[in-house]
Amino acid sequence: MSEARFKLLVAPPAIVSSAILVLLFIVLLYYSLPAIREYGLGLLASPTWKPVEGAPGEYGLLIPLAGTLVSAVIAVLLAMPLALASVVFTEEILPRGLHRWREAFVSMIDVMTGLPTIVYGLWGAAVLAPLLGDTLYKWLHSSLSFIPLFSCQPTTGNTILTAGVLLAIMITPFIYAVVRESYRQIPRTYKEAALSLGTTRYEYVRIMMGMAKPAILAGALIGFGRAAGETVAVALVVGNTFNMPSCLLAPSYTVSSLIANQFANAQLYPLMLNVLVSGGLILLLIGIASNILGIMYLRRVRYVA
Amino acid sequence: MEPVEVKVSDLNVWIGGSHILKGVSMKAPPGAVTAVMGPSGSGKSTLIRVINRLIDLIPGARVEGKVLLGSLDALRADPYEVRRRTGMVFQEPNPFPHMTIYDNVAIGPRIHGLARGEELDRLVEWALKMAHLWDEVKDRLRDYPHQLSGGQKQRLSLARALALKPRVLLLDEPTANIDPVSTVKIERSIMEYAKTTMATVIIVTHTPQQAARISDHILFIYQGRVVEYGPTREVVLHPRHDLTRKFLGGEV
Numbered sequence: 121m122s123e124a125r126f127k128l129l130v131a132p133p134a135i136v137s138s139a140i141l142v143l144l145f146i147v148l149l150y151y152s153l154p155a156i157r158e159y160g161l162g163l164l165a166s167p168t169w170k171p172v173e174g175a176p177g178e179y180g181l182l183i184p185l186a187g188t189l190v191s192a193v194i195a196v197l198l199a200m201p202l203a204l205a206s207v208v209f210t211e212e213i214l215p216r217g218l219h220r221w222r223e224a225f226v227s228m229i230d231v232m233t234g235l236p237t238i239v240y241g242l243w244g245a246a247v248l249a250p251l252l253g254d255t256l257y258k259w260l261h262s263s264l265s266f267i268p269l270f271s272c273q274p275t276t277g278n279t280i281l282t283a284g285v286l287l288a289i290m291i292t293p294f295i296y297a298v299v300r301e302s303y304r305q306i307p308r309t310y311k312e313a314a315l316s317l318g319t320t321r322y323e324y325v326r327i328m329m330g331m332a333k334p335a336i337l338a339g340a341l342i343g344f345g346r347a348a349g350e351t352v353a354v355a356l357v358v359g360n361t362f363n364m365p366s367c368l369l370a371p372s373y374t375v376s377s378l379i380a381n382q383f384a385n386a387q388l389y390p391l392m393l394n395v396l397v398s399g400g401l402i403l404l405l406i407g408i409a410s411n412i413l414g415i416m417y418l419r420r421v422r423y424v425a
Numbered sequence: 426m427e428p429v430e431v432k433v434s435d436l437n438v439w440i441g442g443s444h445i446l447k448g449v450s451m452k453a454p455p456g457a458v459t460a461v462m463g464p465s466g467s468g469k470s471t472l473i474r475v476i477n478r479l480i481d482l483i484p485g486a487r488v489e490g491k492v493l494l495g496s497l498d499a500l501r502a503d504p505y506e507v508r509r510r511t512g513m514v515f516q517e518p519n520p521f522p523h524m525t526i527y528d529n530v531a532i533g534p535r536i537h538g539l540a541r542g543e544e545l546d547r548l549v550e551w552a553l554k555m556a557h558l559w560d561e562v563k564d565r566l567r568d569y570p571h572q573l574s575g576g577q578k579q580r581l582s583l584a585r586a587l588a589l590k591p592r593v594l595l596l597d598e599p600t601a602n603i604d605p606v607s608t609v610k611i612e613r614s615i616m617e618y619a620k621t622t623m624a625t626v627i628i629v630t631h632t633p634q635q636a637a638r639i640s641d642h643i644l645f646i647y648q649g650r651v652v653e654y655g656p657t658r659e660v661v662l663h664p665r666h667d668l669t670r671k672f673l674g675g676e677v
Contacts, residue, residue: 219484307517307519308482309515309516309517309519310519310521311482312479312482312513312515312519313513313515313519313521313582313585314521315479315482315508316477316479316508316511316512316513316586317508317512317532317533317536317585317586317589318505318506318508318509318510318533318536318537318589319505319508319536320505323536327521327532330521330523330524331521331522331523333523422522423522
């Protein structure tokens with residue numbers, strides 16, 4: 121194949137796939153405009169959700185937006201220690217002699233990043249939510265109810281906290297993969313330098329983790345982006361109720377679960393579809409922002425003094 | 426702190442299938458610089474990595490023999506204990522990129538709880554002076570090392586090791602990639618550190634010139650075996666072995 125033809129062959133797919141992001145943005149913005157014009161800032165700031173048949177209702181996305189942020193933050197806070205501990209375990213604790221075992225363990229975590237998210241959702245709804253509702257949430261409420269986050273009486277396992285826990289389990293493998301890949305790239309000379317100072321394994325790992333800090337931040341951001349955008353698994357456990365997530369033991373909503381739940385009957389209500397699309401637009405922006413920031417941090421990972 | 430003699434007896438090291446060190450015996454006395462010289466691949470780096478047990482990091486390495494640091498049996502002792510008493514400078518300048526110049530020097534004393542506050546400041550200053558770097562960095566101790574030249578970074582790595590006042594200082598071709606000015610400063614530091622603190626200094630070098638300039642004793646290794654060991658003057662001026670003569674003449 122000639123040079124020119126080869127270039128012609130590979131250029132269009134690359135251009136198209138990057139153009140899709142731009143098109144996606146334009147289309148979402150276009151369909152959001154009627155809602156933005158009608159509700160203005162209230163779209164973000166109003167907690168009201170009153171559909172009216174045949175007439176524009178009152179729609180504000182404050183509750184689902186808060187739900188998305190709260191569940192994603194919980195997810196990142198819970199997932200970080202899990203992911204970092206897993207990196208330390210597979211890279212430093214599993215004996216070097218067991219190389220094959222280590223790689224098997226690593227692959228098992230990696231496989232989890234590719235599983236259909238509905239599988240997590242089903243497990244979350246059938247096992248995790250009832251389990252947490254019957255045990256942890258009752259305990260949190262009875263012993264820590266003076267903390268506003270745990271002040272509400274838990275009635276079900278389907279809560280914003282369950283969504284956060286499930287999301288944490290789902291994003292841990294992603295964060296693990298991002299941090300592990302960077303951790304493995306730390307040149308041997310730094311490891312030797314740290315150990316030559318007589319560090320214990322704990323002190324040594326602290327120095328190495330300090331060196332991998334940009335990758336850790338990148339992992340957190342990319343994990344946050346995934347958690348904020350995750351839809352089906354969350355929809356199955358979050359409770360889907362318009363309820364401010366100021367108490368974690370109550371059902372709530374997230375933007376993506378709202379879209380998933382309301383999309384089918386949105387046609388019946390004028391403007392509701394536009395409101396849902398504007399929610400999608402916000403998710404797109406959150407996703408783009410967290411990924412760009414994450415990639416920027418990853419680019420900063422250069423182990424050269 | 427009492428002087429520590431390094432004594433290696435009948436050391437054999439295998440990595441994977443290959444026999445890297447074959448029955449090496451040597452001594453490095455305190456208050457002196459011992460140069461380990463030989464062509465690349467002769468096992469020099471492996472030898473000093475056995476002395477501070479960094480050899481433990483290499484998968485498939487097997488070590489037999491005896492290494493004494495004073496009375497400490499280095500091959501049987503806790504590796505952390507061994508490394509606390511030894512310091513090391515590597516071929517690549519490797520100050521930690523995420524720590525300031527000050528923190529790079531302070532990290533060792535901090536981890537081992539040796540000094541705090543002003544006492545730590547004084548220790549950092551002492552180490553940087555010992556490494557002949559103080560004058561160049563004293564006004565930017567809070568900067569990160571990426572702004573330093575390669576030679577300055579290497580002197581910072583040296584200061585990091587010196588801050589723990591190791592009784593045994595190991596250097597693995599520390600000036601191989603360093604500018605001539607820094608090389609001179611590093612060589613001076615090494616000699617001064619050995620003489621003023623009665624430390625035992627072992628430096629791996631592939632240039633006989635460097636060995637001649639700074640060492641009191643020379644160990645010449647070739648293909649994993651000790652060819653010649655003796656006072657530097659004798660080895661350089663009157664080598665007993667043909668191989669040593671060839672190496673000194675640049676033929677090996």
